[in-house]
Amino acid sequence: xxxxxxxxxxxxxxxxxxxxxxxxxxxxxxxxxxxxxxxxxxxxxxxxxxxxxxxxxxxxxxxxxxxxxxxxxxxxxxxxxxxxxxxxxxxxxxxxxxxxxxxxxxxxxxx
Amino acid sequence: xxxxxxxxxxxxxxxxxxxxxxxxxxxxxxxxxxxxxxxxxxxxxxxxxxxxxxxxxxxxxxxxxxxxxxxxxxxxxxxxxxxxxxxxxxxxxxxxxxxxxxxxxxxxxxxxx
Numbered sequence: 001x002x003x004x005x006x007x008x009x010x011x012x013x014x015x016x017x018x019x020x021x022x023x024x025x026x027x028x029x030x031x032x033x034x035x036x037x038x039x040x041x042x043x044x045x046x047x048x049x050x051x052x053x054x055x056x057x058x059x060x061x062x063x064x065x066x067x068x069x070x071x072x073x074x075x076x077x078x079x080x081x082x083x084x085x086x087x088x089x090x091x092x093x094x095x096x097x098x099x100x101x102x103x104x105x106x107x108x109x110x111x
Numbered sequence: 112x113x114x115x116x117x118x119x120x121x122x123x124x125x126x127x128x129x130x131x132x133x134x135x136x137x138x139x140x141x142x143x144x145x146x147x148x149x150x151x152x153x154x155x156x157x158x159x160x161x162x163x164x165x166x167x168x169x170x171x172x173x174x175x176x177x178x179x180x181x182x183x184x185x186x187x188x189x190x191x192x193x194x195x196x197x198x199x200x201x202x203x204x205x206x207x208x209x210x211x212x213x214x215x216x217x218x219x220x221x222x223x224x
Contacts, residue, residue, distance in 0.1 A: 041216065042216035090155070105152070
């Protein structure tokens with residue numbers, strides 16, 4: 001089975017900090033995604049990548065950036081964390097049209 | 112208007128009931144449809160996928176797609192307490208790259224003993 005691993009389950013950061021969320025997948029998938037999930041708003045796409053060093057903005061990229069230096073690793077960066085970025089962050093990978101495989105999520109709290 | 116609409120629930124049913132979960136969508140270009148299940152404090156997991164109108168069965172689960180009405184459903188037969196979770200519909204356009212999914216907001220289901 002494909003495994004998508006997110007480095008942290010829970011994080012607490014201070015306003016203004018630079019935050020790195022790491023995601024690693026083990027099935028050589030080309031496509032990787034970062035979503036945030038909020039009650040009532042569902043899953044919203046932040047950024048995605050369809051190849052190494054390639055990235056595309058999703059629906060809500062403001063305040064975020066990403067890095068994909070290796071195929072298996074896709075990092076989400078919060079340049080200067082703010083309280084409205086408190087959320088559940090989900091990473092996913094996909095190798096075709098058979099749906100995504102998600103990680104377990106990182107619950108980030110910005111205080 | 113959102114591209115994909117899904118009733119958030121919560122939906123509470125007794126064990127053994129038949130559950131119907133539904134999504135409507137506005138973009139007729141969507142071709143590929145999926146249902147995900149998400150347990151509390153976990154990431155979503157793929158339950159079923161289909162790209163044609165009609166029904167697809169997998170055990171106690173049936174996915175139904177009606178492209179003419181832009182309506183998809185997930186039926187759960189003989190529901191169990193272990194089915195208690197949030198169910199998300201998702202859909203995509205087959206463009207050959209990127210494979211972006213558009214998700215519904217999810218329906219919270221509770222199956223009670």
